[in-house]
Amino acid sequence: MGYIVESLRQIFGARPTKPEPHQVKVAVKDIYARKRQTKVTRQHLEVLHEAHEGRNRWRIRRWITLVVVNLLFVVSYRFDVQLVEGALTASRVVGFHFADLNSALQVMLAYKHVVLNLVIGTSTVLVLWWLLGGRTFCSWVCPYHLLAEWVEPIHLWLAKKRFIRNHSFHRGVRGVFWVLFAVLALVTGYTVFETISPTGILSRALIYGPGVALGWVALLLLFEIFVSRRAWCRYVCPIGLTYAIVGVFSPLRVQYDVHECKHEGDCRAVCMVPHVLDITIRGRAIDEQTDITADCTRCGRCVEVCPTHSLTFKVKGLDRLL
Amino acid sequence: MNDQKPKRRSGRMPTTAKRRAQTRREFLRTGALAVGVTALSLTGMVPVLSGSAARLRPPGAIKDRLDEHEFLAACIKCGQCVQVCPVEAIKLSDLDEGFGVGVPYIAPRDQACDFSCDGLQCVLACPTGALTHHLDFPADARMGFARLARPKACLAVQGKGFEGQARGPDFKGILRYSEVDRWHPIPVADHPYDLEICDLCVRQCPIEQRIAQCAAEAREAPRNEARVARKIGHECPPKHAITLEPAPDGRGRKPTLHEGCVGCGVCEMICPAEGGAAIVVDIDRDADHLEA
Numbered sequence: 007m008g009y010i011v012e013s014l015r016q017i018f019g020a021r022p023t024k025p026e027p028h029q030v031k032v033a034v035k036d037i038y039a040r041k042r043q044t045k046v047t048r049q050h051l052e053v054l055h056e057a058h059e060g061r062n063r064w065r066i067r068r069w070i071t072l073v074v075v076n077l078l079f080v081v082s083y084r085f086d087v088q089l090v091e092g093a094l095t096a097s098r099v100v101g102f103h104f105a106d107l108n109s110a111l112q113v114m115l116a117y118k119h120v121v122l123n124l125v126i127g128t129s130t131v132l133v134l135w136w137l138l139g140g141r142t143f144c145s146w147v148c149p150y151h152l153l154a155e156w157v158e159p160i161h162l163w164l165a166k167k168r169f170i171r172n173h174s175f176h177r178g179v180r181g182v183f184w185v186l187f188a189v190l191a192l193v194t195g196y197t198v199f200e201t202i203s204p205t206g207i208l209s210r211a212l213i214y215g216p217g218v219a220l221g222w223v224a225l226l227l228l229f230e231i232f233v234s235r236r237a238w239c240r241y242v243c244p245i246g247l248t249y250a251i252v253g254v255f256s257p258l259r260v261q262y263d264v265h266e267c268k269h270e271g272d273c274r275a276v277c278m279v280p281h282v283l284d285i286t287i288r289g290r291a292i293d294e295q296t297d298i299t300a301d302c303t304r305c306g307r308c309v310e311v312c313p314t315h316s317l318t319f320k321v322k323g324l325d326r327l328l
Numbered sequence: 329m330n331d332q333k334p335k336r337r338s339g340r341m342p343t344t345a346k347r348r349a350q351t352r353r354e355f356l357r358t359g360a361l362a363v364g365v366t367a368l369s370l371t372g373m374v375p376v377l378s379g380s381a382a383r384l385r386p387p388g389a390i391k392d393r394l395d396e397h398e399f400l401a402a403c404i405k406c407g408q409c410v411q412v413c414p415v416e417a418i419k420l421s422d423l424d425e426g427f428g429v430g431v432p433y434i435a436p437r438d439q440a441c442d443f444s445c446d447g448l449q450c451v452l453a454c455p456t457g458a459l460t461h462h463l464d465f466p467a468d469a470r471m472g473f474a475r476l477a478r479p480k481a482c483l484a485v486q487g488k489g490f491e492g493q494a495r496g497p498d499f500k501g502i503l504r505y506s507e508v509d510r511w512h513p514i515p516v517a518d519h520p521y522d523l524e525i526c527d528l529c530v531r532q533c534p535i536e537q538r539i540a541q542c543a544a545e546a547r548e549a550p551r552n553e554a555r556v557a558r559k560i561g562h563e564c565p566p567k568h569a570i571t572l573e574p575a576p577d578g579r580g581r582k583p584t585l586h587e588g589c590v591g592c593g594v595c596e597m598i599c600p601a602e603g604g605a606a607i608v609v610d611i612d613r614d615a616d617h618l619e620a
Contacts, residue, residue, distance in 0.1 A: 083411050091408050091411050091412075091453070092406040092407060092408040092411070092455075093405070093406045093407050093430075095404050095405050095406045095430075096404040096405075096406035096408070096455045096456070097406060097408070098408065098453075098455075103455055105404065105455060105456075106404075109404050109405070109406075110404065112404075113401070113402060113403075113404050113456050116401035116402070117398065117401040117402040117456070117457075117458075118401075119402070119457070121455075121456060121457035121461075123455045123456070123457075124404075124455055124456050124457075127455055173357060174354060175354060175357055175358040175361050176354055176355060176358040178358075179358045179361060179362050182362055183362065183365065183366075186362070186366055187369075190366075190369075190370075194373070195397055195398075195401045196372070196373070196376070196397075196400055196401060196427040197400070197401065197403075197404075197405070197427065198369050198370065198372065198427065199369065200404075200405055200427075200429070200430065201369055201372035201423070201426060201427050201429050202365070202368060202369045202372070206405055206430060207423070207429070207430075210405065210407060210420060210430050213407065214407055214410060214419075214420050217422035217423065218422050218423050218424055219422055219423035219429060221423070222423060237361075241358075241361065242361075242365055
């Protein structure tokens with residue numbers, strides 16, 4: 007229950023809950039007390055970092071997956087293999103209907119009529135991403151995520167050199183956008199969000215050829231480089247929010263273990279949604295193990311950069327099952 | 329370290345003036361972002377309402393005569409209809425068409441829908457019913473209605489014949505020529521004509537071709553009785569689409585449209601008249617709504 011409530015709070019923009027001292031388990035208090043006795047020095051961290059290997063192991067797997075999934079669409083059409091027909095908004099995977107949850111929702115609200123194929127496609131995708139972790143779609147499939155990830159270092163470099171300043175927004179605005187686009191679809195009868203969705207635009211551009219719509223995607227990327235880090239995914243995209251809600255109930259999560267954590271913040275520095283990792287700040291954990299909330303895209307960046315392996319992928323209930 | 333005694337915050341209000349100013353600025357920025365992105369997304373309304381996004385749509389596209397609001401609403405912009413079309417007649421609109429971005433259209437002069445698939449593959453592929461399943465055969469489609477827009481340019485009206493490639497050697501469009509290959513469309517450029525009087529719009533009309541096939545099958549009815557009897561719905565088009573009628577001046581002949589025309593655009597594509605097609609498809613009319 008606590009996980010669900012905390013996940014939903016964070017998804018809709020609330021700050022992660024800070025525990026009251028009496029909520030923190032004794033064992034965890036002991037761990038914190040023990041950590042205070044041995045001060046973490048810069049030298050100590052450098053040694054850890056040097057010994058740490060595979061800082062890109064998840065990223066490589068993820069990029070390959072993302073490229074392969076998107077190429078499957080392209081190859082299926084170009085070479086008429088009919089493996090994955092359509093685009094990311096809706097497709098047929100070896101004949102089975104798939105429909106992106108947010109695109110399907112937009113169509114349902116705008117058209118106010120649902121055909122059976124769409125029900126089948128939406129349910130299939132719902133089950134798929136429930137199993138795979140919800141926002142896993144964002145980091146493992148969405149082509150815009152990959153482009154944004156590639157231009158992110160430019161933003162970080164410019165900010166580090168103080169050429170620009172990162173402008174943050176209130177994360178709650180994504181929930182506002184979600185409601186706004188749902189209401190707009192319902193009221194205007196047009197799938198308004200699809201018009202500006204970089205996910206749909208990029209997917210179609212890859213499969214059916216480029217167009218002026220790519221200019222909009224370029225503008226978004228420029229905004230993320232010069233104004234606000236990862237702004238679209240963090241503050242706007244309703245697709246991400248839809249999948250985040252699916253992820254609330256997903257068994258696939260990243261788990262934080264407080265024992266060896268140095269609280270140095272490597273994970274939060276690389277994270278696209280760092281609020282989910284506030285738990286790694288000293289004093290925030292209640293239990294020895296905590297599941298990272300559902301706004302997490304399961305990209306694995308924190309898992310691979312953590313020098314103490316305090317963050318790991320977990321499938322809830324799998325241990326019991328085995 | 330200060331986390332030994334976590335400070336109690338009074339509510340969520342930031343404590344210092346600087347923090348308060350930061351929060352206020354972030355709030356204003358966030359408001360600007362919300363307004364900006366929403367306003368930008370709504371500019372997609374302009375091409376739709378101004379009518380500049382109106383296009384010839386694939387068969388079965390749900391629309392009223394003048395309004396394709398429902399079609400734009402129901403389309404999930406996936407392009408599965410594009411992928412199944414054997415003559416690749418269907419294209420997807422770009423962002424300059426606003427809410428119509430990613431929605432399928434047909435540019436008939438470049439490549440018309442010639443119903444090579446017979447079974448309306450695009451309709452079957454559509455996952456949302458934007459291309460409605462309420463039609464079974466080409467004759468049921470109501471895409472538009474053809475019109476002899478420039479009679480003076482029409483070779484038949486001038487009483488002229490036509491020899492050669494209908495659209496020149498460089499034309500990329502393809503058509504199904506049943507007498508050449510029933511299953512594989514070939515380039516129009518590979519199929520030159522030699523006609524005493526130009527009747528390409530009638531000759532290549534998919535509806536007229538189907539009517540001729542049905543007539544031929546009916547003539548052999550005694551042998552194929554069971555098969556002919558099995559035909560259902562409008563598998564054989566009930567009405568003619570286009571014929572050549574004697575022109576009033578008695579010299580040439582005039583392409584004349586009938587209620588069987590579904591607006592597929594093959595006549596517009598094949599028309600060899602100089603300076604563009606003499607016959608075009610109107611998208612704001614169809615066989616059920618003939619007054620413009």
